[in-house]
Amino acid sequence: xxxxxxxxxxxxxxxxxxxxxxxxxxxxxxxxxxxxxxxxxxxxxxxxxxxxxxxxxxxxxxxxxxxxxxxxxxxxxxxxxxxxxxxxxxxxxxxxxxxxxxxxxxxxxxxxx
Amino acid sequence: xxxxxxxxxxxxxxxxxxxxxxxxxxxxxxxxxxxxxxxxxxxxxxxxxxxxxxxxxxxxxxxxxxxxxxxxxxxxxxxxxxxxxxxxxxxxxxxxxxxxxxxxxxxxxxxx
Numbered sequence: 001x002x003x004x005x006x007x008x009x010x011x012x013x014x015x016x017x018x019x020x021x022x023x024x025x026x027x028x029x030x031x032x033x034x035x036x037x038x039x040x041x042x043x044x045x046x047x048x049x050x051x052x053x054x055x056x057x058x059x060x061x062x063x064x065x066x067x068x069x070x071x072x073x074x075x076x077x078x079x080x081x082x083x084x085x086x087x088x089x090x091x092x093x094x095x096x097x098x099x100x101x102x103x104x105x106x107x108x109x110x111x112x113x
Numbered sequence: 114x115x116x117x118x119x120x121x122x123x124x125x126x127x128x129x130x131x132x133x134x135x136x137x138x139x140x141x142x143x144x145x146x147x148x149x150x151x152x153x154x155x156x157x158x159x160x161x162x163x164x165x166x167x168x169x170x171x172x173x174x175x176x177x178x179x180x181x182x183x184x185x186x187x188x189x190x191x192x193x194x195x196x197x198x199x200x201x202x203x204x205x206x207x208x209x210x211x212x213x214x215x216x217x218x219x220x221x222x223x224x225x
Contacts, residue, residue: 004156042117042202042215043157058212090156101147102213104156
């Protein structure tokens with residue numbers, strides 16, 4: 001899992017509540033990413049950030065929000081507007097450039113009932 | 114249609130046997146193609162990386178091959194171990210550092 005930490009590992013919430021997933025990295029990487037993983041599907045990009053105070057929507061950003069106030073931190077908020085939030089969420093970081101490798105955190109499993 | 118398709122979806126083999134996982138892609142050219150191993154409930158970890166011009170890359174008992182003509186990559190696992198039980202994900206990086214394209218993964222189960 002390299003130098004990327006995600007907390008908590010398991011998270012349970014009631015429907016209608018917002019929840020924030022933590023992601024911290026000590027790899028000094030400029031870029032950070034949030035992915036969602038569902039059974040039988042490839043990882044889908046939610047948001048990414050290539051520099052502090054800047055981020056872009058990925059393929060499935062609706063119902064999610066992020067902030068990038070510090071280089072090492074990229075928290076993800078799952079809002080009540082997300083229709084099907086139960087999933088495994090992965091954070092990753094990388095250097096910027098053409099041949100970058102993304103290093104993944106251990107993931108957070110969110111269950112919303 | 115997904116630009117990266119993996120097969121089989123799942124595979125069960127006996128400990129000590131070899132196996133080969135397949136990845137077909139439509140993204141061409143690309144910067145690099147990676148194979149990741151993801152243990153259950155954990156984040157993916159990179160096994161191999163190949164650029165568009167490479168044909169093979171090894172990492173211990175893992176060997177990845179690339180055929181740019183047929184747009185196929187394979188991951189061969191030799192002398193499988195119980196710890197090889199995991200999901201294996203093929204990932205293609207488009208040129209100029211675009212967003213990564215993930216396959217849906219192959220779930221490998223190694224039985225004693």
